[in-house]
Amino acid sequence: MTAKAAAESLDFLCVGLNHETSPLEVRDALVMNESEVERAIQVLRDRGGAEEALILSTCNRTEVYARGAAVSDLPLFVNQLLLEIKGMDLGARGHRLYAYREPDSVRHLFRVACGLNSQVLGEPQIAGQVKDAISLAARSGGSGPVTERLLDAALRCAKRARTETGIGRGPVSSVYAAVSLASKVLGNLADKRVLLVGSGEMAGLAMCHLLDSGVSQFTLAARNLERAKLLASRTGARSVSLEAIPVVLPGADIVVSATSAPGYVLHEPSVRAAMRIRKNRPLLLLDLAVPRDVDPAAGRLPNVFLHDLDALAGIVAQSLDQRRAEVPKVESIIEDEVARFMRWHRSLELKPTVTAFRSQFERIAQEELDRHKARFRPEDHPALESLTRGIVQKLLHRPTTRLNRAGEDGGEGLRRIDTVRELFGIEHGVEADEDRDTR
């Protein structure tokens, strides 16, 4: 077996599907919970012969990573695995899985961890999901030296991407853009009071983002008071009816409105009156509703900042453009980390060869020493052993150093290893029997 073939036998493979290759219903149907992942890893190890395996299963992707799998067609095997665990026959539905060999599989994982492969470019949650996947693999007995090293490399790569580039900069959702805008106008939001109008999903999402930004004082106004109370219970906020808005408006610094009302919920005269009571302190009106909740005339009042979904979409588009511009920098970091990982991985595969090479020399030296020892006086034996050992060490120093570095030299390095194996009769870390027999 050549060094290249030996390296390929321990190849780290990736098979899977994601939001670019499969529709939502397929991805949804394939999302695995923890016990399903554990079961799948067990199957990969037991029936697939994989030395190490991990599964990344999120709403946007299901990917199987395996090292040393003893199956000839891993995509087919994964197909059967998914059929067995999730009951979905991808082949019958005409969906194909993508498959990557090293180093593309490593590159793919790093791209995923950096958020380049996400639906929202540069989103940060995926790095945490990769970390969770590797932890789960460790609990299921799927992890090993390579996956552990891979986790370090993937997380380092993601961290570098976030700190050295702008891939995670700027808001990429309307609600997050709204909160960012609030910070841009009012600075620190911790002491600001928020009036949330509406009790739907959008209002809940806005509340989550505002809580993350340090806001603690909420008032909820909604038509459905029961739902408003439920939402308000998360933060101990008080809830009022829509009719009470003019009463609570002067006390708010930020108003987030996201109702499904057909007309305006907040009218210019109410805002004007509130501003008088507020002594013209800035008021931010974030209208996240379609159709709009806030009368546009209110935005013309001094110190009133009115922004609707169109305006927020502008911020989101800008952020995405900026993130796209950062992709080449992230790719460069990924290439750097892939090369670093591959150097380590190759050196791991070369270790047995280097060990066998050295032990062969040391064994021959010992055999020759034993054969001729009798000719020398016993008191000279230590000096003789030292001399022999010294010669062997000196002879081996340069070749060992070069062999250890062979992994860094890619194909040329692997050819060098093959030459050494051939010259010295080493079979993937073990001396060939014929060579031992001839001596």
Added chain:
Amino acid sequence: MGPHPLETTEHTGQNTVPVRGAGDPLMHLLVPLLTTLLPVLYALSCVGYAHTYAREGSSGDRLGPLALRAAVLVHIAYLTVRGILEGHLPLASVYDFLSATGLSMAIVYLYVEMREGVRTTGVFVLPFILLIQILSSAYGGRTPPDPVPLRPYWFELHTLTAVLGYSAFAVSAIYGILFLCLYRDIKANRFSHFFRRMPPLETLGQMNVRAAGGGLAFLTLAIILGVGWIQRSGTGSLTDPKIWLTLAVWCVFAFSLLSYHRFGWRGPRAIYVSLVGFTTLLLSRVVVDLFFHSFHSFR
């Protein structure tokens, strides 16, 4: 001999301070060297702050802040050397006044930057300081310093506090203009590079108010010391137009701060009041110097 500093023209019969450094080799070596070095350092800090502003997400660039700190230290060293050699505060000409204004603007800016942790506004302040220092370095050293009348230390303090006050108002005005630009951009949904690089609107408002507050404190001190000096020396006149305009400036800024802290004024209205104060200040310094005969001017 050439012009004198903030001195009264009726200033006669007082002792004068000999220019100790006139023949000193240090004066011939160190002062010109520092005079040349200052614009270079301010230019470097301009480049650094411009880079910080231009590059998205680069709030950690060190060139600008480091160069500015170096410039401030060299500037202090320059004024100290000149002060030692000349025996009085180096405010002997309008160019000296400009140089001192540049230094105090830099100090006020650094104070606000450290307090608010905002570096992206430096690019809007530093070019003014650079321009002032270029003018001062280019034209200030052309004539050797004249002997000046002996002045009490509290008169020197008057000029120093006045310079600090004016500089703080200048920095406050720059922040005020930045506030108005950002306010308009946000109102009009223009989310440009300027929008992204500026600190929050409220922070800009606070920077404007804090700088104005510092300016008002220094100006108050300068007025008290100046009036005291007029009373003691019997020179000058309290009816001088510049004094009245300075009092008007004081009133406008006092009202501006009062409206912010007491009446809760925020936004453009508060900024416009402080800009009116700064405009009055410019009028008092420029127009009066050019069109009125005042005891209280550079010639």
